[in-house]
Amino acid sequence: MNFLKLISLCLRVSVVTLALLVLAGCEVERRKSDAELGLNPQQAAGRQLYDNYCDRCHEPYSSRGKKGPGLKGVFKQQYLSLSGLPANDERMSDIIKHGRAKMEGFSQVMTDQQIQDLIAYLHTL
Numbered sequence: 001m002n003f004l005k006l007i008s009l010c011l012r013v014s015v016v017t018l019a020l021l022v023l024a025g026c027e028v029e030r031r032k033s034d035a036e037l038g039l040n041p042q043q044a045a046g047r048q049l050y051d052n053y054c055d056r057c058h059e060p061y062s063s064r065g066k067k068g069p070g071l072k073g074v075f076k077q078q079y080l081s082l083s084g085l086p087a088n089d090e091r092m093s094d095i096i097k098h099g100r101a102k103m104e105g106f107s108q109v110m111t112d113q114q115i116q117d118l119i120a121y122l123h124t125l
């Protein structure tokens with residue numbers, strides 16, 4: 001292999017590598033920190049609860065469904081998208097405590113204070 005061929009091969013390999021890196025970067029959206037999201041301490045505590053108990057079934061920053069509907073902007077609308085229940089703290093607290101058909105309740109898992117923290121975080125979505 002002569003020198004020029006070798007150079008062009010190296011170039012091609014690095015272009016492909018770069019393209020793959022760029023693609024991978026687009027695919028995985030970096031998780032924002034609490035500070036970047038502008039969360040106060042109560043909301044940040046609520047976020048942790050969300051990660052522990054809700055995230056596996058509900059997307060926080062997308063309306064895309066997982067096991068349950070995405071919760072992006074859940075309090076920005078007047079009614080919950082699936083059940084049509086009013087989107088207010090009271091109904092939300094009921095749903096979290098008692099669950100829905102395919103969602104367990106969390107009254108045995110979280111204290112009332114923790115549910116308040118979680119709701120404070122849901123308001124930021």
Ligand code: HEC
Nearest residue numbers: 053054057067068080081082083084095096100101102103
């Ligand atoms: C095991 C999966 C699962 C977990 C964990 C879960 N949910 Fe759900 N959730 C669902 C499903 C499925 C529904 C759809 C309603 C139904 O089951 O009838 C739902 C419905 C809801 C609704 C009502 C949506 C609407 O439009 O009516 C809210 C609000 C909600 N979940 C919030 C939460 C919160 C907050 C948590 C964390 C404490 C949580 N969920 C944990 C699966 C889950």
